[in-house]
Amino acid sequence: xxxxxxxxxxxxxxxxxxxxxxxxxxxxxxxxxxxxxxxxxxxxxxxxxxxxxxxxxxxxxxxxxxxxxxxxxxxxxxxxxxxxxxxxxxxxxxxxxxxxxxxxxxxxxxxxxxxxxxxxxxxxxxxxxxxxxxxxxxxxxxxxxxxxxxxxxxxxxxxxxxxxxxxxxxxxxxxxxxxxxxxxxxxxxxxxxxxxxxxxxxxxxxxxxxxxxxxxxxxxxxxxxxxxxxxxxxxxxxxxxxxxxxxxxxxxxxxxxxxxxxxxxxxxxxxxxxxxxxxxxxxxxxxxxxxxxxxxxxxxxxxxxxxxxxxxxxxxxxxxxxxxxxxxxxxxxxxxxxxxxxxxxxxxxxxxxxxxxxxxxxxxxxxxxxxxxxxxxxxxxxxxxxxxxxxxxxxxxxxxxxxxxxxxxxxxxxxxxxxxxxxxxxxxxxxxxxxxxxxxxxxxxxxxxxxxxxxxxxxx
Numbered sequence: 001x002x003x004x005x006x007x008x009x010x011x012x013x014x015x016x017x018x019x020x021x022x023x024x025x026x027x028x029x030x031x032x033x034x035x036x037x038x039x040x041x042x043x044x045x046x047x048x049x050x051x052x053x054x055x056x057x058x059x060x061x062x063x064x065x066x067x068x069x070x071x072x073x074x075x076x077x078x079x080x081x082x083x084x085x086x087x088x089x090x091x092x093x094x095x096x097x098x099x100x101x102x103x104x105x106x107x108x109x110x111x112x113x114x115x116x117x118x119x120x121x122x123x124x125x126x127x128x129x130x131x132x133x134x135x136x137x138x139x140x141x142x143x144x145x146x147x148x149x150x151x152x153x154x155x156x157x158x159x160x161x162x163x164x165x166x167x168x169x170x171x172x173x174x175x176x177x178x179x180x181x182x183x184x185x186x187x188x189x190x191x192x193x194x195x196x197x198x199x200x201x202x203x204x205x206x207x208x209x210x211x212x213x214x215x216x217x218x219x220x221x222x223x224x225x226x227x228x229x230x231x232x233x234x235x236x237x238x239x240x241x242x243x244x245x246x247x248x249x250x251x252x253x254x255x256x257x258x259x260x261x262x263x264x265x266x267x268x269x270x271x272x273x274x275x276x277x278x279x280x281x282x283x284x285x286x287x288x289x290x291x292x293x294x295x296x297x298x299x300x301x302x303x304x305x306x307x308x309x310x311x312x313x314x315x316x317x318x319x320x321x322x323x324x325x326x327x328x329x330x331x332x333x334x335x336x337x338x339x340x341x342x343x344x345x346x347x348x349x350x351x352x353x354x355x356x357x358x359x360x361x362x363x364x365x366x367x368x369x370x371x372x373x374x375x376x377x378x379x380x381x382x383x384x385x386x387x388x389x390x391x392x393x394x395x396x397x398x399x400x401x402x403x404x405x406x407x408x409x410x411x412x413x414x415x416x417x418x419x420x421x422x423x424x425x426x427x428x429x430x431x432x433x434x435x436x437x438x439x440x441x442x443x444x445x446x447x448x449x450x451x452x453x454x455x456x457x458x459x460x
Contacts, residue, residue: 004241006031008140009080013062013122014090016041018199019146021048022227023087023234028052030235033080037062037071037090056080062090062118072125082133084140085238086126088168091115091146093161099435100159108160115164116172119145123176131183138184144237145173147193149254157435169193169250177248188247190237194230195219195254210342210359214261221255229253291349295319298388310392312343320345322354324392328434329400333427337434341395343388350384353377356391360434363426365402365413373398374408 010027014020015036021044027034028048036045036057045057056078060071076082092114098107123143130141150158151165173191180187196215198206205211206224216222230253237243237251295314302312312324322343328334340359346352356378358371366374377386377394407413415423 002241003030003235003239004140005235005239007033008084009033009035009082010085010087010238011035011037011058011075011083011126012087012089013037014039016044019194019197019227019230019234020087020089021045023089023231024048024055026228026231026235027238028055032085035075035078035080035083039090062122063114065121068118068121068125072129076129082129082137083126084137085142085144086122087144087146087234087238088119088122089146090118091161091164093158096433097157097161098432099157102432103160111160112164115161116167119164119168119172123172127180127183130180130187139186140240141180141184141187142238142240143176143180143187143189144234145169145189145191146234147173147191147250149193149195149252149257151193152250152252153260165193173250174248186240186244188237188240188243190243190246190248191250192230192233192237193250193252193254194225195252195257197225197227197230199227216255217261218258219255220258223255225253225255289347291345291347292319294350295345295388301387302389307389307393307396309396310389312341312388312392322388324388326392326396326399328431329396332400333424334399334431337431339399339434341392343391350386353379353382353386354391356395361430363409363412363423363430364399365404365407365409365416366398367412368408372408374406 005027010032012020012024012027012034015024016038020036024034024036024045025048032054034052034055036048036055038045038057038059039061040059042057042059045055049055049057058071058075058078060067062068062071072083093111094107126143130138145168147169148162148165149155150162151167151169154166155162169191173189177189180189196202196206202224206215212224215224233251233253237246237249296319299314302310309327309329310324312322315321315323322345324341324343326339326341328337328339337360339362342357342359344355346354356373356375358367358373360371362371368374373395375394375398377383377391402413402416404413404416412423412426415426
């Protein structure tokens, strides 16, 4: 099929990674004359230059008005000539997100400037140069903005990023589609909004089955998008042959996502108790063994008389796997933290202890980097009299009184003994990190660092 893009000059911003890089490759393959923009990461683009004669590159910090103006003036004199199609793909988001209540004005302004103001500048300069372009240049005029599911559903702990994407998807998109036709009668403006995308930055997070389950819990297509899934939609909207009568649209590339999974089973226990509803475990699942009967008893005790600062419950479809939360003890560096744990039981319980590990990032002398604990009652001092409440209470006590003489984390133990100020600082960082879900921690699923990429995490 002829996309009508051969010889058309396409500018892709944030082109050195993820969706941007894949989009550049696809436009090149379709015969377009492509300009790949980057801020600092030139390496991936440099590799493409060797095999694509129709590819040129440009460097600019798009947050600076003078740099954007200079970029478009320079492009007009380069071999590809004036820009006909622009793909506004660049964006950043902090690698350590924060909720609105704890966000500084500088943090807010940085994301707004880097993502939204820069997109305004790119679109403005594109339109200004389009005004003086020849009629044949205007025939192919199109802008494709890159949004995100964060712009549609919001994104807890990443509100500044979500605000920029929402503004692009709706306010900017719907305004520009009415303005571009005053300059180029056939000009079009649309938006592609991806969800989670498999990129190098997302690969590590996507190895966690629980995170993947949360990602796909509201997505009918039980898969995570690849960069090419997004790039193909960008190319289709950029093509005046395929989408010549399509303008002002937001194409969601998120597998049919219906929103975010906000409440976990443990978040609903108070509601279950208020309504006198049991957790719905089948008879065969819960009553077949001594282990399962004991776990039912543990859950009833924990629900009816929970120790202060502790909650826990089995997964609705598997009583052998529990999720728990321990709130950081008062008057310790862990205060205000909400630390999540996973307890995995087998049929030997209660004769043998469960496997327990922190899901939240921890910095503690007796917690390994993978979240597992060095705790005597989970090892050589286990007793069948211990139940889930006792396990969680012991772990909570360990947060209050670490044992640096039996370290699982040598660095934490050394700082605890020799440099308490630095130890407290490192622990406080994990406290702030504990406020975030795994999904929230991966907002930049498409390399949104250094202004080079865009797309959801990304999380998200």
